[in-house]
Amino acid sequence: MTDLSRAERARARSTVVVLLGLVLIAAACVRALAFTPLEVSQGAAQKIFYVHVPSAWVAFLAYLLVGGCSILYFFMRDPRLDRLAASAAEVGTVFITGVLLTGPIWAKPIWGVWWTWDVRLTSTLFLWFVFFGYLVLRSAVPEPGQRARFSAVLGILGALLVPFIHVSVYLFRTVHPAPVVLNVRGPQLPGTMLLTLLLSLGAFTVFFAGLLWRRYAEAALEDARGAEGDDGAR
Amino acid sequence: MVAAPVAEPAVLDVRALARAFGRVRALDGVDFSLRRGDVLAVFGPNGAGKSTLLRILAGILRADRGEVMLGGARFDRTDPAQRRRIGLIAHASLCYDFLTAAENLEFYARLYGLADPRGAARAALEAAGLADRAGSLAVTMSRGLVQRLAIARALLHEPELVLLDEPFTGLDQAAAATLRAELERLRERRRAVVLVTHNVEEGLGLATHVAIQVRGRFAEWGPRPADAAAFRARYAAAVAGG
């Protein structure tokens, strides 16, 4: 099977996963809105939690992927790693933007302000800037080999320095509600809410995986089409 | 023509060298070898991959596939001892505009670990006829003088293998004559030279071996042909047909 047909098949299959993810997210939203009790102190606004937290989780996944692929590329120089890192960065940026949008929407009714420089939101903001820089750099380097190398270096820096950014922000201030799920004493959410959150997490992860695969397949398809074109011309 | 001694290993041995930039196959399998005293003139149109070939031989670029043997040993770009045996003369001077001629040469002498950097620089300036311009900033020198400085820089560490990338570009008669004389001197001192040029006249006059590079491959490679006119015709055909 040629690279081209393999890439086309991957794209078709990944589209199925994307659609599946969307359906799952819709189902999770229905459950969150209609079948999950209202939270006592925050009321209806708290429902955003079921979208905000999974987005943050996915953003974190994307961060790990970009960092991991960059480090591996440093050792192995496999262009597929570069392709995966780029796909994860693009898709991840979308979800980070989601976190930054749902955060204020949740914050306004609860805390009265659109934005607070609390730890997690601030760290997410800087993570967005790091991803943005990564994408801008990629767009500014035309040659694929050089682009992959530079991206990998930036990815490695990101993987190592984002924790420092987080610690800086944390040392600076803490205002965010204490972690509700990843709490030392065990999840603080009552049963039904926890279940809804986990379902939402699963749905978002499936959606992310689908988008990632789809983006990767697109990139592979583009490369395969290009190579085929060159071979035809010879 | 200099007859190559039989038992000595080739200075340069290149096998199946390939390099791509993304989808562009700049080099697509190049084979040749070079002995001491050989001057290989590589002719080819723009985009044939001649600069790519030279940059790989210089150790500035890495090859995707293939092998380069330098003096019988595998060429390792990270090995300073091997890098010391190579010199490059490009059409850019590789010199700093706001350093003097002497400072430029001293800088490179130090980088190459020469014993007496200042002395070596002074000697090289004298040999290049630039002794009176030792204190002049490179930016104040004419193209011809800068070329002489660039040659002095490239040969400062007495490399066995000298690579030249379109060195005659933009040179006037006098400067070109100086360059030609320098190449003659290199051949006499039994260095190996690879000269990349699209100027067939210049190249043929100096070469002991010739190659025609088109689309990343050597369409032809061998000793200098006796029949220059036929060669020029073959070159024109290769360029046109590809």
Next chain:
Amino acid sequence: MGNVVAQALVIAAKDVRLEFRTRTAFVSALAFTALVLAIFNFARDPTAVAAIDVAPGILWITFCFAGLLGLNRAFALERENRAIDGLMLAPVSRSALYLGKLLANLVFVGLVEAVALPLFALFFNVPLWPILAPLLGVIALATIGFVALGTLLSAIAVNTRFAELMLPVLMLPFLVPPITAAVQVTSRLFAGRSFGEMAAWLKLLVGYDIVVLATAILVFDFTLDE
């Protein structure tokens, strides 16, 4: 190992010589720094805010901007006449090249800071003498991290079309740790606080510097490897 340092010094010396022969970049950076400091004086309400409260932030933002301006030169100057090829050709290890550029950048940025600091004390009426030694210490720590990161990223940015813009966009998020730490320590120094209150920030700074330097030295070869 000694060879790497020797080569780095040769490269740094060449850069410093070039920089001070042309002087334009250095003098412009000095003028820029003075101007930024002066403009900051008008960027606040003197009746509402005491100079000493905003001073640490102003100092570090100024250092940051001046530093960003200076960092691009290091590799930009190797583009003329393709001098970078000469450096790659020579039997010089990439680590030596990185260290040489790092040293030259430290000299450049250090000199700008040396002029900016007294000017800052003058404009904002901040008594520096009592805390000069620890202040210089934190300035040194933050500057090392800043320049180490910038030297690596400028080697990348110089290959893009809008290098002057690309470098800040890439660098600024990663500058949050050193700048935050530096401002926090500086403001505690101005307020005469004890060392214990700054310890965490200083540890962060030192850790950051180590990670950035080590990473840069390890990946520099890979970065330039065509």
